Amino acid sequence: MGRITINDVAKEASVSKSTVSQFLNNRYEYMSEETRGKIAKAIEKLNYQPNIVARSLKQKSTKTIGVIVANIVHTFSTHIINQLEMHFHEQGFNIMVCNAGDEPKREREHIEMLIAKQVDGIIAFPTGGNIDLYKRLYESRFPIVFIDRKIDSLPIPSVLLDNLLASSMAVDAFVKKGYKQIAIITNSIDQPITPRIERLAGFKEALEKQGLPITEQHIKAVPVDEVQETIEMLMKDIKPDAILAANDRVLIELLRYVRKKGLKIPQDLGVIGIDEVPYASFFEPPISTIEQPADQIALQASTILVKQISNQYESNSQSIYRFDPLLNERQSY
Amino acid sequence: MGRITINDVAKEASVSKSTVSQFLNNRYEYMSEETRGKIAKAIEKLNYQPNIVARSLKQKSTKTIGVIVANIVHTFSTHIINQLEMHFHEQGFNIMVCNAGDEPKREREHIEMLIAKQVDGIIAFPTGGNIDLYKRLYESRFPIVFIDRKIDSLPIPSVLLDNLLASSMAVDAFVKKGYKQIAIITNSIDQPITPRIERLAGFKEALEKQGLPITEQHIKAVPVDEVQETIEMLMKDIKPDAILAANDRVLIELLRYVRKKGLKIPQDLGVIGIDEVPYASFFEPPISTIEQPADQIALQASTILVKQISNQYESNSQSIYRFDPLLNERQSY
DNA sequence: TTGTAAGCGTTATCAT
DNA sequence: ATGATAACGCTTACAA
Helix, strand or coil, X not given: CCCCCHHHHHHHHCCCHHHHHHHHCCCXXXXXXXXXXXXXXXXXXXXXXXXXXXXXXXXXXXXXEEEXXXXXXXXXXXXXXXXXXXXXXXXXXXXXXXXXXXXXXXXHHHHHHHHHCCCCEEEECCCCCCHHXXXXXXXXXXXXXXXXXXXXXXXXXXXXXXXXXXXXXXXXXXXXXXXXXXXXXXXXXXXXXXXXXXXXXXXXXXXXXXXXXXXXXXXXXXXXXXXXXXHHHHHHHCCCCEEEECCHHHHHHHHHHHHHHCCCCCCCCEEEEECCCCCHHHCCCCCEEEECCHHHHHHHHHHHHHHHHCCCCCCCCCCEEXXXXXXXXXXXX | XXXXXXXXXXXXXXXXXXXXXXXXXXXXXXCCHHHHHHHHHHHHHHCCCCCHHHHHHHHCCCCEEEXXXXXXCCHHHHHHHHHHHHHXXXXXXXXXXXXXXXXXXXXHHHHHHXXXXXXXXXXXXXXXXXXXXXXXXXXXXXXXXXXXXXCCCCCCCEEEECHHHHXXXXXXXXXXXXXXXXXXXXXXXXXXXXXXXXXXXXXXXHHHHCCCCCCHHHEEEECHHHHHHHHHHHHHHCCCCEEEECCHHHHHHHHHHHHHHCCCCCCCCEEEEECCCCCHHHCCCCCEEEECCHHHHHHHHHHHXXXXXXXXXXXXXXXXXXXXXXXXXXXXX
């Protein structure tokens, strides 16, 4: 098994290997019932499996897609991977999953490896580094779609959340309930990451629109492992009455802190998290979240990529695809 | 980019392609400083990337591993995938992730596709179907490692939790606190799945050892979407004072039910879940879990697979690798 | 309707 | 120290 080739089948069926190849590719048009049967029997008997590597070399298509996530620890990444696996599988593709761990260097290595392995396309959550590389790929018309982030200088199709709206939905929700001292916490990374930047910008904008004062003290961007101490400072300092957790990781830290201090949500602190989390609905109290429509995002991205691969994609169309967040109103604010 | 081959490099550097190949494979031994420089420059200039598909065809190694999970919805699967990606990446392999969705048919298609794509090895959470296929692979000495499940008739290395111990740890913990009416709920699938069977068996055994009566009414195996109604019946029926959720999906349903009914944990109901969940530590109350050492399991599995691939694996050694669960004692019982 | 032969981009063997 | 040449297993004109 695996060892046996089209030649063995040809011999077994006493036909030429090109005939077998025809058979394999379902080109029965000019094939006699008899040969067809012989070949089928030979394949069955030898338990033949075509070598797709050889086929790929010839056809210049591997039917595999590279997926590079910025950081696999986010539930969003995982969710997207699951959905991509499903959609691409339906389209006859396998996916190679790579994790950049927020490091541009690892991202670059992954991209180069994927290209070397001749994947038919790449879906990436770009770290923000490697713009040059993506530029080269774009210029050579290599199929790429970005998810979650975009690179402003490149018209690569990017499928992402309307982050400004996400933040403002949260702020508006808070304000409606009477919260006045609203803070936002996001985890920082070296690179300027689209969702972080946009969520921060949206937050400021929304506060402004609501006529609330904006101070830098209400806006914190720190590494995940510093989130707790940051909240601690925040609580001592400006005493916010509501906090927006900019993603699922931050939300966890926030909830840990709340429990550690015995705070009551929403009485002592209003909480909203961006990114839906599995426990939100049965938490005490249920946590309100701003959900990214990950399913739609993954579907859109895979659809565009498949179109690019089959040259069906109109590159003159818009390159940014925004999806509206969904507010899951629960009882945490 | 991608379009240019070793021939182009050879021409650019005015050497033969075999020399370039030597260079690419770091066989500098008999190579003059000069040619080395020329080739390096040409590669740089042309931005050459070797075609690994062609290399794979020749070398019969793709440096990629197929990973087939039974069902990607479990946090355990996701956790394992993340760890495998990391370990294999360190060893120079990429992973192709496939989801069988608990369907043997899909599993079979995935295996066949992976074999056709000439992966160097497979890590699988076998659904329980396709024993024949695995048998063939095993007999042809194809590198495979199972995670989470085993197939009794096949000596394929299998890395999994000591499920008996996991159940008994839970039962013992419950008993120690005075619980008497202990039930277990697992989600059923058609096939006889190792962890389910073993956790159920371990549960019965532990009850026996504790001198508690065993009735089939305390043991429920139903599809996830029927878990809630099953608990409902259970509560009306035998009124358990403690429930062991056999995995993370069941735990979620259980917690949903508890919240819906306004039950108090642990006063009204003791709860332990097998599988660690992200929210366990800051839930109200913190949920006790029996954690699978996913990191160790993934490491062990990848290590064995890599050994098999490089013929370093002693197949006469044991084929079942058990890992001890870890009880995270929190306040839910 | 089926077979021959070239070619995909490498690596590997063997000359030179 | 470097180059010709034959594989690797398949597809695809083109011949027959």
